[in-house]
Every structure is written in C-alpha cells, then in structure tokens.
Amino acid sequence: MNKSNKTPEIDPSVVTDLPADTSSNLFKQYKRSLIRFTDEAVYIYSFKEKKLIYADGWEETLGFKDDEITLQQIIRQTDASYLAFSHEINAKTIEFLLSRKTGIKDYSFTVELKKIHKDGSIVPMEAKVGILTVDQNGGVDYIIGRFRINRNIHFGIVMRYDVHGPDKEEFEKVINKAVQKFLTISGKEKEALKYVAKGYSFKEIADELGVSASAIEKRIQPLYKRFNVKNLTHLVSFAYENYILP
Incomplete structure (x- = not known):
C-alpha cells in the first residue's frame, strides 16, 4: 500500500509535453x-x-x-x-x-x-x-x-x-x-517465489539460479514483513490470491 499521499512529478525540464513531429x-x-x-x-x-x-x-x-x-x-x-x-x-x-x-x-x-x-x-x-x-x-x-x-x-x-x-x-x-513505500515485488523476488511454490528448498532454488542459498533467503525473507505473512505457506497462498503467481 502506498504510504504517501504525495505523487512525485517527472521533472518537466527533462520529460516534456511535446509530441512527435509526424512529418519529419x-x-x-x-x-x-x-x-x-x-x-x-x-x-x-x-x-x-x-x-x-x-x-x-x-x-x-x-x-x-x-x-x-x-x-x-x-x-x-x-x-x-x-x-x-x-x-x-x-x-x-x-x-x-x-x-x-x-x-x-x-x-x-x-x-x-x-x-x-x-x-x-x-x-x-x-x-x-x-x-x-x-x-x-x-x-x-x-x-x-x-x-x-x-x-x-x-x-x-x-x-x-x-x-x-x-x-x-x-x-x-x-x-x-x-x-519500497508501495506494495511491490521485483522480478528477482518473484522468480525465487515461483520455486518456493513448487516446494524447492532455498538451497535447491540457489542451485537452479546459480546463486547462494543466502541470496535466495535475502529475496524471500523481506516478503514476510512486506506482505504481512507469517510463513512460507502463507506467503505462497498470498502470492496466488494476488496474482503474483499464475
């Protein structure tokens, strides 16, 4: 959930409201x-x-x-x-x-x-x-x-x-x-979560992705607090309920 009511603006000096010249x-x-x-x-x-x-x-x-x-x-x-x-x-x-x-x-x-x-x-x-x-x-x-x-x-x-x-x-x-002020998931986190949903251990996921088990843990652990879930089962259930996983 967005924790801020302020919508950031794209700097108009960098990104303008000028359209393309279709005749160029x-x-x-x-x-x-x-x-x-x-x-x-x-x-x-x-x-x-x-x-x-x-x-x-x-x-x-x-x-x-x-x-x-x-x-x-x-x-x-x-x-x-x-x-x-x-x-x-x-x-x-x-x-x-x-x-x-x-x-x-x-x-x-x-x-x-x-x-x-x-x-x-x-x-x-x-x-x-x-x-x-x-x-x-x-x-x-x-x-x-x-x-x-x-x-x-x-x-x-x-x-x-x-x-x-x-x-x-x-x-x-x-x-x-x-x-981080929004409720989000990155591609890297989603990739690891996909394997969790299939029943893979962190070590097995690490072997599949060519990284360390601790790297996988760092991708998954923050999701507990972010999505307010207590364990992996709850996390996977949340992911399906919110269309993170197909």
Missing part, C-alpha cells in the same frame, strides 16, 4: 524500420531535444493520436492506484540513467500497469522502457518504450516490476529503495 524525416524513417506488434504502442523520446521523436499505436491502444501523445501524457494515463508507483519508477530510472556515463545501452525496466484509455476504460499493459541510442559521450540520447496490451494480466494489490542491465544489482537497489 526521422519519424518516417522509424515508421518504415521499427516493428510494432499487434496491441502494442511504441514511443521514442530524445533527452537532447526534450520531445518525442516517434510515436506509433497510441490511438489503437489508448485512444490518442500519434501526433498528440506526449511522454508526460503516457505517464499520466495511469490508473490512480498505480500513478504514484509509475511516476516513482520512471523518475528514478531516468535519474539513474542520466547519472551513468558508460555502459547504459543495455539498461531497461519492465512493469505491469493499469493504463487509462482516453474514453476512461482500464487497459492492462506490460511496459518495457530502455535505451535506444547513446550520445558521443556515452550518455542517454534516445529511450524507447513499448507498451503492450495484455488482457491476461490480473491485478491484485501487489505491483510487479523488473529491472535489467550490466550493473543490475545497483540499478535494482536504486529502484527497490524508491518503490
């Missing part, structure tokens, strides 16, 4: 070359130009024309129960990436969100945001976001996310700290 040559180039799948919307945002460079599929998914959608609007079109969480993970990811000078191209995060269609209906989406290009100094240039409708997502009270990158441990530490 660059937009047309991405339109020809970038693959977009069914029920998916894509954006490319430039930190140098402070605007969307490309947008496709937003009218089909959220009801906004590609020449009117902005990155701020994409973030805002989130259900109230997920809005603060969405703002926090976006803001901290941007902050983390802008602080890195090398090796940032392979960083990304994924998150399941309740998005809001322009007509007010709820749209369950899986979002992945990552680096598309870097500048000559190795800093962030373009980021790309892919938002896919997934009608099979069932939302409980727990928000689900994952992070990826060369220094995943540090990235995860930053994001975990930022979202």
